[in-house]
Amino acid sequence: MNELNQTVAPNHDSTTVPAILPIKNSLLLSCAPIYSCQLDGKGKSIAIAPDGQATVKQPCWLHLDFTNPQTIDWVNSTQLLSDLAKEELLKPIQIAKEARFDSGILVVLKGVNITPNALPDPIVTFRFYITDNLIISTRHQQIDAIAFLKENLDKGIGPVDVADWLIQISQLISDQVNISFDNVHNNIIRLEDNALNQRAFSYKEIGRVRKQLIVLRRLLSPQRDIFVRISTERISWIDDNDRQHLHDISNQQSHYISDIDSCLLRLGSLMEQINGFLAESTNKRIYLMTLVTLIFMPLTFLTSLLGVNLAGIPFSEAKWSFGAFVIIIIAVCIGSIIWLKSKKWM
Known part of the structure; x- marks a missing residue:
């Protein structure tokens, strides 16, 4: 069966890639993609029809569910990926990481899905292997950042190439984390106002907010380093402008981490203030x-x-x-x- 693995092997030079990527019905059925398309180079996507073909001139994106048995069989059997990349794409529990291969890079990122009135927001893991003309991504839980990227492609403002895809998905994941942090920050402001006005407060709610901040910090710290490493890697399909974008995302992550540290200090000060109010109230009662x-x-x-x-x-x-x-x-x-x-x- 002619598959992608016969056209873009991990250690092959780009000159050996044929002009046609024979992505046909047999391949799509065997890997059972959640989403499959090609980037048209103008911000839109071209859906891959069951009987269609994909050219190497337009990057291909396969988005898979790593718990699907068909996906597991296809990933384990394809020659597009090294054994380490296969293991990382299918591993259920992951930490944020980045690994360089001869033909591309494998990246594991963590993000958040914004859920109203939920503390903390659910953490999701996103894995992808990316080369100069192929993107294979896997997940199990639905990821908001992927949904937004698909919407951008439908609107014609999506990525134009694989480097742009990497930048946009990284930015979307970073933006979701920022929104989650803003929600937590608003809760901190509300708790501080309640404490200053000596209104009702809850140690349990303060504990939930503190837990969310700690989770976000543990999420952001390694990813900041990942974006720095990618921006410094000498990868042919990432130009200087793309590296600058990745460096800017890394700076955003550093800024968020600083803000989270500041919020943790504010929560500590808030706890001291609340304990002071409680001690003063208790002393007044004892004095009376x-x-x-x-x-x-x-x-x-x-x-x-x-x-x-x-x-x-x-x-x-x-x-x-x-x-x-x-x-x-x-x-x-x-x-x-x-x-x-x-x-x-x-």
Whole structure:
């Protein structure tokens, strides 16, 4: 069966690639792509018909689900990829990385899918192997950045070549992370306003926001280095302008990391502020209870003393004794208050 693997082998020089990439129905059925097209060089895509062919003049993009058994069989059997590239494209659990091969590069990136009212936003992993005229990408979960890239191709503002595809998908993934960070930052501002106005706050919500920031930082740190490495690699199909774009994306990642570090410090300061409010509120309550105890302590002593059931208590038979006792209690209470004020305890 004539397949792509017969035309673009990993270690072949570009001069050995024939003029036609025979991507036919047999190939499309065998790899079961989620999406397959060719870039027309003007920002749009050309769908690959079941009985159509793809030329090497227009880059081909195959987007696959790595959990699909047909995809697994095709990836394992194709000669387009080295054994390491096959393993990385099919591995379910991945960290962000970049690997250089003779004919191209393999990149694993992590992004976020923006989900309203969800903390943290779900993290998705995107893998792709890219050469000068071929892109093979795999995923399992739906990725928003891929959907946006397809929309750009439909609108005619998509990538014109493989280098532009790499830049646009990297930028879209970076933009999604930025949106997720902006949502978290807005939550931090709201929490700070609530703390300043001493409104209701939740340690659980603060913990969720902190977790989202930590996840985003762990996501961005290695990817910043990946974009730096790609921009410095001497790859024939990446020109100086493309390298500058990748370097700019790396700078954006560095900026996000700095902002995340700043937000983590703000959350720490917010926690200290909230703990201070709680301590102050607790101290006020304890102080008030102490004052009440000081006022009523002599009264308790008098009532306990006069409440003893013993004969011979002075003036127990007099009619005015109860009234006098009440006046004494009031006088002691007023005297205690005056004494506390003189000590500036009230």
